[in-house]
Amino acid sequence: MHAVPAERISTANDLPIQDRGRYVLYWMRAARRPFWNFSLQHAVQRAIELQRPLLIVETLACDEPCANLRHHHFALDGMADNARQFADKSVAYHPFVEQQPGQIGALLTQIGQETCLLVTDEHPLLEQRQQLSALAKALPICIEVIDGNGILPLRATDRDFTTAYSFRRFLQRQLAGHLLTMPLADPLRETRLPQLKKKPEILSKPESTFSDNLLKGQHNSLYQLPIDQQVQPVKQSGGYQAAEVLFERFLAEGLPRYVEQRNQPEREITSGLSAHLRWGHISPHQLVQRLLTQEGWTPGHLSLECRGQRSGWWGLNENSEAFLDQLITWRELGYQLCHRRDDYQQVDSLPEWAQQTLNHHADDPRPYLYSAEELAASQTHDALWNAAQRQLVREGRIHNYLRMLWGKKILEWSPSPKAALKVMIDLNDRLALDGRDPNSYSGIGWCLGRFDRAWGPERPIFGKIRYMSSLNTARKVSVKNYLRRYGPD
Incomplete structure (x- = not known):
């Protein structure tokens, strides 16, 4: 077993390992997979060192922003894959789908009483960091946090990058060494750990066994959950x-x-x-x-x-x-x-030049103004934009190139940049399968100048923000069949 690079390991508290704990607990919350997983690799290593069983608990919250049927279906596909993969391994895997807000915290707090060490995935989003911080205060055990987010560890740099060029230049100087420290393809291959003879009692209670039924395909139970029931599942499978x-x-x-x-x-x-x-x-x-x-x-x-x-x-x-x-x-x-940064969803996080040019043109007349409801329903005068929004509603995604146009037009049709950003984030987080992700937030911010530069000529509403139009897009790329495919129902 190879050790995880030290720069990928941090702690959520200063508590010691509890020698009397019965098992090592891996709380799977971001790296939801059995392979190429630094967190799982570290948890296995710790279980070997401590000669303890490894209990893996994967959770799915009902009270996260924009939790809905679409996201839950996709996540459950992954849980089902994991359950099958871990079934014949020397670990205990337990999926837990929260039925009421607060159940995950209560579950981990109770399980933690018998744990010698908790290992979990690092996640850069603010609410995920806050959730981990709250757990660290509630649990009297050591919590080790493992960064498997990217090829470059999150702590490999202590500076902000304002453009892709500056970040790419940094990567080219630093990346080679990290390419030689990849996670193990299968951390459990030929690994024998002590068996967990008795799972924590709470994992046998109805709120825990509810998840087993969902993994067996009984998805009707999802309609009992306090999540958004309006955003329907899509054909794309998760896992x-x-x-x-x-x-x-x-x-x-x-x-x-x-x-x-x-x-x-x-x-x-x-x-x-x-x-x-x-x-x-x-x-x-x-x-x-x-x-x-x-x-x-x-x-x-x-x-x-x-x-x-x-x-x-x-x-x-x-x-x-x-x-x-x-x-x-x-x-x-x-x-x-x-x-x-904690303000990555705010206009204040945009580059200074972008904020200045947007503020300078904040009072420019808008030829078209659409409400959030009209935009969600694809009720604009722009056929190409409407088609892109319908693809988002129907499939949980927009073609990458049209996604940029989609964001630019929302800026043009909103009363302010702040209102535009709010609409983009809300639509993307609710409807896109990749919503509520750092990559999505940076892409949305790009539509308002993030990681970009000032462009000319200066235009109404946009100022020096890079401009896109549906007419020019239709000249550059073929959209005839796209318009037909994603036309009105």
């Missing part, structure tokens, strides 16, 4: 198995055409893994390793020049380099932002 199938298909069919066609809404060229990454069903480390292995890559391919260039640094073909830039540079830029 690590579905994620791996998607990625293999992308490598074979999408990657060879990625640069040329990824911005075409009528082509399924992108990986489609954004939701799986958000829910932790697949690791970015696994994706990077799989791609590099396919390309026959070695560290010797890396360029000695670290100038922040978009291509050429990896020593790969242009398609692979473009995909890695999206997966690492742009995704992890969002994670760094949310890790360092």
Whole structure:
């Protein structure tokens, strides 16, 4: 068993390990997968060192912002995958779907009384950090927090990055060493841990066994939960198995055409893994390793020049380099932002130049103004925007290129940048399977100037914010079939 790099390990309190505890507890809340999981790897290592059984508890909250049927269905697919995978392993796995607010905290507090050590996933979102802080105050045991969020550890830098270029340049100087410290593909392979002879009594109570029925496909029980019942499930399946199938298909069919066609809404060229990454069903480390292995890559391919260039640094073909830039540079830029700031959902977190230009044009006349309800219902004059919003409602996603247009037009049609940001976050968090994710918040903020630069000419409403229009988009990419596919019901 290989040790997890020290810079990926932190503690939520200063308490010691309880030698009298019966087991090591891994609270699975972000890295929801059995493979390529630094947290699971560390929990296994601790269980070996302490000669204790390992109890894995994966939780799904009902009181998180925007909890709904769509998100719960997707997460439950992953839980079912995990239950099957852990069934014949030397660990005890227990899925727990909260039925009333506060049950997860009560569950962990009670289980923690018999725990010698609690290991959990680090998550950069504010509410997740606050939840962990509250648990650390309630539990009299050591809590170790493991960062498996990206190829670059969250604490590998102590500075803010204002552009993708500056972050990419930093990555090119620092990333090589982290590529050599990947998590184990299967932390439980050929591992024998002591058996947990008796689960904590609370795991046998009705509020705990409720989750077992859900994993057996009895999803009607979801309609009993205090979650948003209006946002319906979609066809896309969650779980690590579905994620791996998607990625293999992308490598074979999408990657060879990625640069040329990824911005075409009528082509399924992108990986489609954004939701799986958000829910932790697949690791970015696994994706990077799989791609590099396919390309026959070695560290010797890396360029000695670290100038922040978009291509050429990896020593790969242009398609692979473009995909890695999206997966690492742009995704992890969002994670760094949310890790360092609490105001990432606020206009005040935008760059100073963006705030100034938006404020300067705050009183500009808006040719069109739409309410949040009209936008949610795709009731605008813009057929392409309406189609993108319908895709979000029906499928829980928008094509990546049109997602940028979607955000820009909300800015144009809202009474203020603050109102626009609120609408974008609300629609995305509720409807998108990858909502409530650092990568989503950075993408939404980009529509208002985050990680971008000032553009000219200066325009009404937008000021120096990069401008997009549906007319220009339709000239650049083919949308005829997209409009037909996502037309009115």
